[in-house]
Structure formats: structure tokens, C-alpha cells
Amino acid sequence: MSYILGIPAYYINRRASSNNAITLSTVRHIEKVTGMSKWKQIAFTLLLVYITLVAINQSISVNAESHDEYKGAEYCVTCHSKQVGEHAESMHNIGYSNENFQEVWTDLGSSNDCLECHTTGYDKATETYYQTGVQCEACHGPGDTMNRDTSPELCGECHTGPYPTYDEWVVGGPSHGSADCITCHNEHTSKMEFETPDETCGQCHDSHVTQVDESTHGLNDVGCIDCHMNVEDADFYNGVQAKTGHSFNPTEHELDCTSCHDVTLEKHDVLGEKAQACLSCHGNIHELKLELVNRKTYDNDDPVPLCAQCHNERYTDWSLGTHGAHDDSQAVCTECHDPHIPIINKISTLESIPAREFDDPAPTSYKLAFVGVLLVFAFSVWSLRRNSSD
Secondary structure, eight states, X not given: OOEETTEEHHXXXXXXXXXXXXXXXXXXXXXXXXXOOHHHHHHHHHHHHHHHHHHHHHHHHHHSOOGGGOOOHHHXXXXXXXXXHHHHTSTTTTTTTXXXXXXXXXXXXXXXXXXXXXXXSOBTTTTBOSEESOOHHHHHOSXXXXXXXXXXXXXXXXXXXXXXXXXXXXXHGGGGTTOOHHHHBOTTTOSBSSXXXXXXXXXXXXXXXXXXXXXXXXXXXXXXXXXXXXXXXXXXXXXBOOBOOTTXXXXXXXOOGGGTOOOOOSSTTXXXXXXXXXXXXXXXXXXXXXXXXXXXXXXXXXXXXXXXXXXXXXXXXXXXXXXXXXXXXXXXXXXXXXXXXXXXXXXXXXXXXXXXXXXOSSOHHHHHHHHHHHHHHHHHHHHHHHHHHO
């Protein structure tokens, strides 16, 4: 029908498609064209409103992403069986069914906002989704789209907010150059690319990893993430974000040496507090060697050059033999002084120095021969004097 009560059908469709409400001018136009009574005008206006709402609903249905476009992992597996199998064991796959998520989500009223990241194909307009969990098409797009975007920004669409992995990475990103998410994580399993975190870090920081492995830390199974990743869970009930450690800043949140080492520096804190005090001597943080101000390093069992930097007079006395024995390789500063609390064994007096065995430069036989020579000499002198007196 080309006309409805004298009003062109295209006029109604144009008004519906623009999603505008029927205005007073519309009613006046109806009255002018049709000459209808007031009640008929109201009834006709309601009819137009109904037609408009139907048109709006149809428009939304057209613009919304149709779930018919999604095909599910059973479609992807025909060509990508390996990737689908890896994804099936990932945390992404159970993003919705995960017990922790379900418990917190239910306690907080099952907000639909969470479903944008914990489901696939979520539609805000209809508050529906195609599939639970983060499935193939959540990242690659529906059907045959096959989006190959592996940028951090794609991951950042979900890995932000309560778990601000992306936000932390942005802060720490400059120190990691071109490293992105898939440099360390497998894009399908979400796991680390290598068996251990140290191996993952070692693909770019091999020299540091080697230094740590050979240090006291490495020998005691202290790895990169123990210092560089401060991780804490989110508190959804109090609106506190998690800490994912992806800024990789070792001093973040006052993380320092005293976090693990129960050491109080009573004297050697003049150059800083906490970690800064420790680094005054252990400047090479990865090797944990003693480091001078000129960056020259020494092993921990060779502290004399380090102590001499500040304790010049003591070093001079020691080197002259008036403060310890400078020709005794064992008599180093830390033998008598605790380097962290540098008083002698925490008391004001000197304890007995442990007895040591020294190599005898003159064997006993040589000593006896020397004594014999002296006796012969003495006897000869005595004899000569006696004969001369006679």
C-alpha cells in the first residue's frame, strides 16, 4: 500500500529508520492531512509509535552481530586440530566455567559486564553470547574471519581492569623493547613458551640468568620472578586490583632485599636504606659480588678491598701488620667483623683468635744442626781462651 490515510509510506519508514519519536509536528501534520478527530489522531499516533518500535527492533537485529556467523571449535578443528587441542587445556577455555570466577561472579550479582571477556560472541544489545569461555572466535573473529592479530592491544581488551596485565606491561614495556605477549606466552595454551620462567627470561637476558645461576641466589633456587614479579590476587569485594608483576620492576611496592633477608644494618646504612644499603656493597645485584665504586668486583670471600674504600686507616694498620696479620691470607676483615653489624661478634671485646697451623720454614733437622754448630763454636772459643790463659 503506497499510502496510509493519505500519508506516504516512505515517510513512516524514514521516521522509523532514524529512530526518532513522533513529535508534535507529526500530529499536526496528521490533523491537517486527514481531518481526523482528536481521539482518532491519538489512536493513529499510537499506531505510528508501534510501527516505529517494530522498525527500530528490526534495525537493531540487523546491526547486531548475528550468532549465526559463529561456528565453534568443531569447525576450526577440521584444519587446526593441534591448536584447538592446545586451547582446550588452557585457562581461556574455562574462562566462564572456572570455579573461582563462578563463585565471585555469583556473589557480586552475576553482572553482564563480566561476560564480555568470559564468553565468546557477547552482544551488549541483547545481553546474549554465542559460547561460554574464550574460544577460538573470540580472538580470530567469527566463522572464516581468521583475524591473525597478535598484538598486546588485542590481549589488553580483556587483560586489564581487575587484572591489569596489559596496563602493567605498558609501564614496563619500554624496558622490554619489542617483546610482546606471545614472546613469553603461547597464544593457544596461554602457558609460558619455555619450561621454566628463567628459561623464558633467558631468551633475551641470557647473561643475567647465567650470573644468577652461579650466585648464592641461583644455588638456592631463587629465580628471576622472585624479584621481578610481585604478584597479588585481586580483591573483587573491595574493588582492589590484582598485581600481575608485568611491569617487572624489582623495587615495586617496596620489594627489596629485606623482603627475604632478615638483616638489620646498624652501621652500614649511611649510603641508603633497605635495598640501597645492601647495594652499597653488593652492587652487582645479579652476581651478588662485592663491587667497588669503580665497578670492579670481588668475590664475597675477598672483602678487604671493599672495606678499604671507607676504612682507610684500618686498612693501613692492617697492611702494616698492626691490625691483624697482613701476611696471613685468612685474616680478612670479616673474620673478626660481622659485615652487617660491624662490631666484633656483637661484643665490645676481642675474642681469642682461633689457633692456626703455619708452615715451619725451617725443618727440625736444620734446627738441630744449627744448634750443634753453635755448640761447637762456643766450645772452640772456650778452649782458645783457656789455652791462652795457660
